[in-house]
Amino acid sequence: MAELNTGDGGGGKKGSKKVRSKKQNSKVDLTAMVDLAFLLITFFMLTTSLSKPQSMDLGLPDKDDDPSKNKDVKVDENRTMTLLLGDNNQMKMYMGLLATPKIAPKEMAYGKEGIRQELLKQRQAVVEYTGNKDKGLIVIIKPSKKASYKNLVDILDEMAIVDVPTYAIVNDYTPEESKLIGIPNAGGPAAPADASADAATPAP
Template sequence: MAELNTGDGGGKGKGGKVRSKKSNAKVDLTAMVDLAFLLITFFMLTTSLSKPQSMDLGLPDKDEKKDENKDIKVDQRRTVTIILGKDNKIKWFHGLIEAPEAGGAPADAVYGKNGIRKEILKRVVSIPQVTGDKKKGMIVIIKPTKLSTYRNLVDILDEMAICDVPTYAIVNDFSPEEKKLAEEMNK
């Protein structure tokens, strides 16, 4: 049993007077200890632990019929291509790089709200989305180079989630113009 002993109020050492002996005051702490353990147990069982967060990512099927893949024609006004380079560099262009008159002139950007996010948000708002069977809207093509880091890819995927981009793809095919742009960027 847990108890708290207090000092003896006896009369020893105080002159010659004899006083009546007082009994020690004892406080039983068993109930308080029981309550403390009950509260600790209650809060441990009712608290939810932090769960790891992950992003849903749609991957292609492992289909062995590679010859059946067909090229899909997409309106170039709906596409934005982002090339990731070394040292956190980003080059992006709207439409096709081969057709700069359609908005395809490459531009530099940085990660964050005043960089690539601002450009993506402008285009997400300007390209209408149709709900229903066919969802139209902006398509972002992400092309990481061999010198870009995994963190750069995660950061750009976070930007896609923040901007609520309906369709995006990670691609490792580079056109000759895009290869030249990536080589200039990674110098």
């Protein structure tokens, strides 16, 4: 900003005043810019830490190109729980073999008041039965072709929360299990979403 200084000029008529302008170097105050930069850095650091992707570790078997080498693994039916996931948040649970179950099939709800309590109860019962913590509960998860991904993820979360030592995802349904869940060929591939619409629309 320019300054106006008034004073005696030293010449000219006595008593007269001469106005001179004195130029100063312009200055830019960067304090606000520094504050804004720190705010932006803090904001991006927080949003980056909050948006970290969440993942779950899954133990998968080694890929074997020769299926004839695969051998059936025998497990104690007293340690085995089977979960059948149907449509509309439907879930059935039974222990042992379906033909001769240790616990008869029953409807289960998702969440801590449903399947979680049952998992905790059966995990403790299996450890008491085997007398060995290394031989704990085995859970077989069978999502049907009409089960939602959310239901499957919820069950996997329950496996992690309850700390189930051994579990597997299987889509092989027996006819009896398909009947129990109320879905014909429950383990088969799902029909395309627009298949029914295409079938209902007559050809031009």
